[in-house]
Amino acid sequence: MEIIFKHVAYSYQTHTPFQNNALEDINFEIASGSFTSIIGSTGSGKSTVLQLIDGLIEPTGGSLAVGDYYFDQMTHLKKLKNLRQKIGFIFQFAENQLFEETVEKDLMFGPLNFAVDQQHAKENARKILAVVDLPESVLRLSPLDLSGGQRRRIAIAGVLINDPQILLLDEPTVGLDPENHLELMALFKKLNQQEKTIIMVSHDMNDVAKYSDQVIVLNQGKLIKKASPEIIFADEPFLKSQQLALPDTIAFANELKKLGLKLDEPIKDEQELILAIRKQFLLRKKI
Numbered sequence: 377m378e379i380i381f382k383h384v385a386y387s388y389q390t391h392t393p394f395q396n397n398a399l400e401d402i403n404f405e406i407a408s409g410s411f412t413s414i415i416g417s418t419g420s421g422k423s424t425v426l427q428l429i430d431g432l433i434e435p436t437g438g439s440l441a442v443g444d445y446y447f448d449q450m451t452h453l454k455k456l457k458n459l460r461q462k463i464g465f466i467f468q469f470a471e472n473q474l475f476e477e478t479v480e481k482d483l484m485f486g487p488l489n490f491a492v493d494q495q496h497a498k499e500n501a502r503k504i505l506a507v508v509d510l511p512e513s514v515l516r517l518s519p520l521d522l523s524g525g526q527r528r529r530i531a532i533a534g535v536l537i538n539d540p541q542i543l544l545l546d547e548p549t550v551g552l553d554p555e556n557h558l559e560l561m562a563l564f565k566k567l568n569q570q571e572k573t574i575i576m577v578s579h580d581m582n583d584v585a586k587y588s589d590q591v592i593v594l595n596q597g598k599l600i601k602k603a604s605p606e607i608i609f610a611d612e613p614f615l616k617s618q619q620l621a622l623p624d625t626i627a628f629a630n631e632l633k634k635l636g637l638k639l640d641e642p643i644k645d646e647q648e649l650i651l652a653i654r655k656q657f658l659l660r661k662k663i
């Protein structure tokens with residue numbers, strides 16, 4: 377499902393003294409099956425963009441299209457219920473939304489809500505655990521008996537069980553240990569390779585550089601740059617002006633360049649950095 381924003385604006389608490397113009401004249405397109413990251417400093421409007429795509433709020437100006445669904449300020453949010461079925465929203469600290477007595481009941485909640493019968497909902501709950509790499513034995517447990525990382529996985533499984541075409545991720549790995557962090561990002565990458573469109577809000581520039589096809593930069597409610605990660609992270613002065621960090625591998629590659637190593641190709645993760653350094657050493661050996 378393609379996503380198109382045309383002159384989108386959003387204000388909180390409109391027509392009150394507390395009106396907050398969170399987004400202004402936002403224009404972008406997100407291709408079906410792509411991985412887009414949205415970055416920008418605190419309060420720049422990233423989460424508001426995700427809420428608009430999910431049809432949780434309607435724009436106060438302009439219009440947007442998500443697949444066949446078109447909406448503007450005249451649209452009734454109730455009409456977007458079917459759209460929300462096709463989108464999975466993984467909120468920050470998603471595990472805080474687990475509320476049932478058992479993992480199984482929690483996982484069955486979504487399908488039962490979308491009129492799937494008990495038996496199929498149970499079967500789907502069992503199957504989805506494999507996707508998030510958890511054993512079936514957790515089904516009988518209370519979410520409170522699980523570790524933080526496992527609880528996050530159950531919350532994500534509860535979203536994936538509805539087989540969404542678009543995944544909205546709001547800081548999906550925040551607070552996780554490095555191992556769980558890596559494994560979850562690998563899962564999102566795999567889902568993306570299975571044609572799911574991913575839109576991720578993140579403050580983690582390593583993930584943004586490594587996984588995205590496209591990066592959207594917001595600043596105080598305005599879109600100020602939209603480009604590939606290679607282009608975004610090659611512009612250090614721009615990143616500094618936005619208080620955005622360089623990904624570790626790119627920062628390291630820049631230090632190596634200062635020491636005289638020729639690293640001309642764009643580098644976005646450890647793997648590419650290792651290959652580029654190896655190539656330089658092989659070239660030097662030949663000389």
Ligand SMILES: Nc1ncnc2c1ncn2[C@@H]1O[C@H](COP(=O)(O)OP(=O)(O)OP(=O)(O)O)[C@@H](O)[C@H]1O
Pocket residue numbers: 388389396397398416417418419420421422423424425
């Ligand atoms: N429910 C709300 N009522 C009023 N203002 C809000 C509300 N939610 C967000 N805002 C304001 O809208 C602006 C954009 O907020 P948003 O949460 O989209 O930014 P963000 O880039 O996701 O921030 P963060 O990185 O801190 O999560 C901010 O000025 C914020 O204070």
